[in-house]
Amino acid sequence: MTRNAAEILDLPRPGWAGEDVAMLYDMATRFLSDEVLPHYETYEKNEIVDRSAWEKAGAAGLLCASVPEEYGGSGGTYAHESVIAEALGHVGVDGFGIALHNAIVAPYILHYGSEEQKKRWLPKMASGELIGAIAMTEPGAGSDLQGVKTRAVKDGNHYSISGSKTFITNGQHANLIIMVAKTDPSQGARGTSLIVVETDDADGFERGRNLDKIGLKANDTSELFFNEVRVPTSNLLGHEEGQGFVQLMQQLPQERLLIGAQAISMIERALAVTIDYVRQRHVFGNAVIDFQNTQFKLAELKTEATIGRVFYNDCVKRHLNGGLDPSTASMAKYWLTDLQCKIVDECLQLHGGYGYMNEYPIARMYRDARVQRIYGGTNEIMKVLIARSL
Numbered sequence: 001m002t003r004n005a006a007e008i009l010d011l012p013r014p015g016w017a018g019e020d021v022a023m024l025y026d027m028a029t030r031f032l033s034d035e036v037l038p039h040y041e042t043y044e045k046n047e048i049v050d051r052s053a054w055e056k057a058g059a060a061g062l063l064c065a066s067v068p069e070e071y072g073g074s075g076g077t078y079a080h081e082s083v084i085a086e087a088l089g090h091v092g093v094d095g096f097g098i099a100l101h102n103a104i105v106a107p108y109i110l111h112y113g114s115e116e117q118k119k120r121w122l123p124k125m126a127s128g129e130l131i132g133a134i135a136m137t138e139p140g141a142g143s144d145l146q147g148v149k150t151r152a153v154k155d156g157n158h159y160s161i162s163g164s165k166t167f168i169t170n171g172q173h174a175n176l177i178i179m180v181a182k183t184d185p186s187q188g189a190r191g192t193s194l195i196v197v198e199t200d201d202a203d204g205f206e207r208g209r210n211l212d213k214i215g216l217k218a219n220d221t222s223e224l225f226f227n228e229v230r231v232p233t234s235n236l237l238g239h240e241e242g243q244g245f246v247q248l249m250q251q252l253p254q255e256r257l258l259i260g261a262q263a264i265s266m267i268e269r270a271l272a273v274t275i276d277y278v279r280q281r282h283v284f285g286n287a288v289i290d291f292q293n294t295q296f297k298l299a300e301l302k303t304e305a306t307i308g309r310v311f312y313n314d315c316v317k318r319h320l321n322g323g324l325d326p327s328t329a330s331m332a333k334y335w336l337t338d339l340q341c342k343i344v345d346e347c348l349q350l351h352g353g354y355g356y357m358n359e360y361p362i363a364r365m366y367r368d369a370r371v372q373r374i375y376g377g378t379n380e381i382m383k384v385l386i387a388r389s390l
Helices: 005-009 017-047 051-059 079-091 098-112 115-127 185-191 246-281 292-320 324-351 353-355 361-373 377-385
Strands: 132-135 151-155 160-170 175-181 192-198 205-210 221-234
Touching: 005 017, 005 221, 005 361, 017 051, 017 079, 017 205, 079 098, 079 192, 079 292, 098 115, 098 175, 098 192, 098 246, 115 175, 132 160, 151 175, 160 192, 175 246, 192 221, 192 246, 192 361, 246 292, 246 324, 246 361, 292 324, 324 353, 324 361, 324 377
Parallel strands: 132 175
Antiparallel strands: 151 160, 160 221, 175 192, 205 221
């Protein structure tokens, strides 16, 4: 990172970011800059972050920061998870999948797991021994989670799980996967359950391709196949079957807010590297920033980024107080990711031809940003959800 992206916007610290949150952000930024960024080109080429980076992140306290200390976490809140996600974006290591592990996968176990499940899985997730994924999407079911076909058939004290999943983040590394499966297909959404699958030595489990994506190359994103994988019925999340769809709906606002964190942090980094670039780059004898067109364009982008940051911070405050409704979370997801793609595109334009070269950070941001408008529910689905609140 050429300059601290937050300094570019000159925003005051939000009310939810106390001293401990600010210290965590600084520590996460240092860790990612020292331990991950120097190897990130290799991770991009290999299309996976080394498992050793996960273990180091666990030792540094960057895994499961919002999990209570009694379960191996740091005892924080979503505010702590937010600044870890923002540090990933500000440093420019967006493909390191710890944010999903921390703020999406672990909360399902924390909120719906039994005491035994929490003590069994969460400490290993906090250390990096277990890497988490959530298997929602299927070849024929994306944003429409009611269309899931994966079956979990009860057989004595086990489930037999059969089906396939695709686009699964952390899919090559993950050895703890929350499965979205139908335990009673006749009940539609009410027949959906969440079941935890530990993949180590699981017969019938197979990892497919590490998918070849446009961007986020360092993140392993995979196909997963389940052929009568036997899982103890005690791995069901919740007290009874059929709670999965409700559990998903309860947790999706935080997932969408997290995507907003990724969006605003990349926006800020894009502005930081672009402002530094136009100060250094000279054309016709002048720095690019000396041209009025450049100044006006950056003025517009900084204004939009500031509005985005204020909106995101307000959503976090609402979420910490238990008041972030699904409609507002959908607004944050769709609007911030649309803004992310717009601002990154404008910043690339200000780089001229160099912006199209992979050696410049803005080129990677351009590639990485695009998927943000798709996963976590497409932005079109977000608008449908918002419209229902009218």
